[in-house]
Amino acid sequence: MIHITVDASYGGRELFDVISAEFPALDAKLLKRAFKDAAIALNGKNARGNEKAAAGDKVDIFLSDEQLGIDLTPDVVYQDENFVIADKPAGLLCVSDTGEKNAVSMVEELMKLRGEYSLEALMVPYLVYPLEKEASGLLIMAKHEDAYMFLSQAMAQRRLTRHYVCAVKGEAKESAELLAYHTQDRAAKTARILERQTRESRPIVTRYQRLAKGGGMALLRARPVTNCLHQVRAHLAFEGLPVIGDETYGDRKFNAKLRARTIALWLKEIIFEIGTGHEYAYLNGRKFESHVFCFPKCVYDAGLIETVQ
Structure with a gap:
């Protein structure tokens, strides 16, 4: 969600025009659909777009940074000579083969500016784990091969803890440990969850x-x-x-009913539980938090998001 306060210079103009002026890269058709989908609120009430704005009015816009045309450069939460932790906004790819703007290429430019980049010495950004384009949250990138191998092993040994916050359809229990088996369609780049183990599947715990x-x-x-x-x-x-x-694993009819056009998935926190006695021990016990997320308006309307703000 993006929150703006109407400036006095916009007084008397229609809300549609105010938002268009504030976000010039926002497509007019998308803005019209946002009003139709009740994705914009004026002073806490669903807006139609033709309201006359007044100085001090509060406007909530439930669109992603990508949709609004806002710069998608992730904030650097932490970095040293070995690692970068970045806060990725929704809409930004982790990595791209087509030249599209992505988090890895941005960190590569950062390393070049700091004089750390060297392809010959394998001093390049290594993505430790991916995060879906539509999701927001923390990414870790190693700056050289040794650091990458160390954190990859830590992931495999379950010593790098990730906590997501997500909104789901249904009646969830107060807490649960879910057990199943995972396989994937490599061509479609999607997962399939199974109740019973097969030759290709792996056990998973969530x-x-x-x-x-x-x-x-x-x-x-x-x-x-x-x-x-x-x-x-x-x-x-x-x-x-x-x-x-x-839209991949979810309930599309339910999403359409709630006009949920962004995914309510956020990697909020990572904790290093990597032990001591090695050169990266200085990160042991460190916790890092994300402050960038973009959930659909229906999640706010249900009063759910207040628990994490």
Whole structure:
């Protein structure tokens, strides 16, 4: 969600024009649809776009930074000679083969500015784990091969803890540990969750705690204990708790009914539990938090998001 306060210079102009002026890269058709989908609120009430704005009016816009045409450069939460932790906004790719703007290329430019980049010495950004384009939250990148190998092993040994916050459809328990088997369609780059093990599948564990509930939805704090493609989204959907706004594993009819056009998935926190006795021990016990997320308006309307703000 983006929040703006109407400046006195806009007094008397229609709200549609005010938002267009504030976000010149925002497509007019998309803005019209946002008003139609009740994705814009004026002073806490759904707006139509033809309201006359007054100085001091509060406007809430439930669109992603990408849709608004805002710069998608992630904030650097932490960096040293070995690692970069970045806060990725929704709409930004982690990596791209087509030259599209992405988090890895941005960190590469940062390393070049700091004089750290060297392809010959393998001093390049290594993505430790991916995060879906539509999701927001923390990314870790190693700056050289040794640091990458260390954190990859830490991930495999479950010593790098990730906590997501997500809104789901359904009646979630207060807490649960979910067990299943994971396989993936490599061509489609999607996951499939199974009740029974097969030759190609891997066991997975996902834990969650319910933070709030309302409006036929629940807000969860989810931890993927194992590390598989789209694990949180796919596993929760398999258990009858599809993530709001997820068009791959979610309930498309429910999303359409709620006009949920962004995914309610946020990697909020990572904790290093990597032990001591090695050169990266200085990060042991460190916790890092994201402050960038973009959930659909229906999640706010249900009063769920207040528990994490």
